Amino acid sequence: MDALIYLNGEKVDYENAKVSVEDRGFLFGDGIYEVIRVYNGRFFYLNRHIERLKKGAEQIYLDLDFGVENLVETIKKAVKESGFKDASVYVQVTRGAAPRQHAFPSNTKCTWLVIVREVKPQPQEYYENGVMAITVPDERWTRCNIKTVQLLANCIAKEKAKRAGAYEAIFHRGDIITEASSSNVFMVKDGKIFTHPANNLILHGITRYAVLEIIKNNNFELYEETFSKEKLFEADEVFLTGTMTEVMPIVKIDGKIIGDGVPGKITMKIMEDFRRLTETIDC
Template sequence: MAKMLFHDQIIERESRVNIEDRAYQFGDGIYEVIGVYDGKPFMMDEHLDRLKRSANEIQLKLPYQMDDFRSNLEELVENNELYEGIIYLQVSRGVGPRWHEFPDPDVSPVTVAYTRAEERKTDLEEKGGVAVLTEDIRWLRCDIKTLNLLPNVLAKQKAVEHNAVEAILHRDGIVTEASASNVFMVKDGTLYTHPANNYILNGITRQKIIERCDALDMKVNEEPFTVDDMLAADEVFITATKSDIIPILQIDNHKIAAGVPGAMTLRILEEFRSLIRELTET
């Protein structure tokens, strides 16, 4: 039977939620999704650093040190014999009476984690997909990875209803990110992506791609760009944990350039795959 992490114990997986858990009633908590490739968690330290930052931003005191989180999650992957998939980790502010203010200091945060088998999207990465546009109606602290994801859910549902892989969000005509991924465009040999401020989640895959572009001698500008800029781009792609890099060939009814995966996108994809091989073989 599959295992899960509950507090700091690996137990048999069960689906029970305390009705007064603040995650359930307020979305008062944070989470991370960590990719697992060839049986190894990928860039776990970066994900745990972001978890710590999110906790600080919402004044949530994490119940364990990062080393404890790391060892528990590695044990969970091993117990579940996960070879390819994801780890979902969530920390809520805890269980207490339903008042909007924080509960008493003696209320302990609730930590849960589980794994799920999930294959790589290699075919989609190599052939690309289409996207739709939708208004960014989220709150103004998108940099915090909280459980409050209803606007993202609505955006993703719009994508599904239009047979698209993603919904790209825009705020007053400025492209921010997508419902569950970051957005890059290429114009005249330069990559552009929205700066990592409060309007986007600074994706771990996004950060690593920017870092690796330096090694590839590719210029990256972290600056806002418009919907019109994106539609006139030479290439567009999205990035996310476990989705890695997906070329976007069409947005709504507008084809991007020739409507095929671009050369820079495919080069970055190959570099990222090399990084995965490098980190999972050590």
């Protein structure tokens, strides 16, 4: 089984998982989503993903009419039925189907989707040796803290990285580094760790949150403040965080070697602590 799917609370075969041609997610990108990781049958911060989904729904005036508790039960049921020990759970909610108009329609029912897939781990050499990234202008809207399905700018950036032979594309607004196409960005300089503040210009990543806790537990100096492309290139270490990325060291950006060109000690320590965390968290 490649994927297990629940659509609007009902289990369906992949080929029968269909939505209306007038679904607002299809027509307008009018919806939100989450990607939740399961490690050896344990959910990694499921509660935080659900809270972010609820907050995102509030911010776009979306009524989760199917019930959040129903969604959580469906997620847990789907993972159990899949039989996958290590899985990703994709959750998407749209405003539903209605004749096309920009203003939000009245009396529509949400379309909600849960897809469970078995996780294929990233190549181990990525974590051992580090990966490359490029920088691209951040051309997204200014509500990046809402995890909407409007991801075309992210997709274009990821495609640019792919064509450049890089793992990820790092966004900058003007000269300021924000985040990456599907991950948050951290840099280390002189033992101090920097990452963009959690405002409207970045997604408040769940893995980012976990890494912030790891940083505090290790008494590393942390600065949630903006930094420039120039500072990024001068960093001793750079790493990414994300649900599927986990903690990923970056050793080259735009062809420029970062630090010594190998994953740094602080990055490696955070990576080790994160992996231990995935063995214990179940919520």
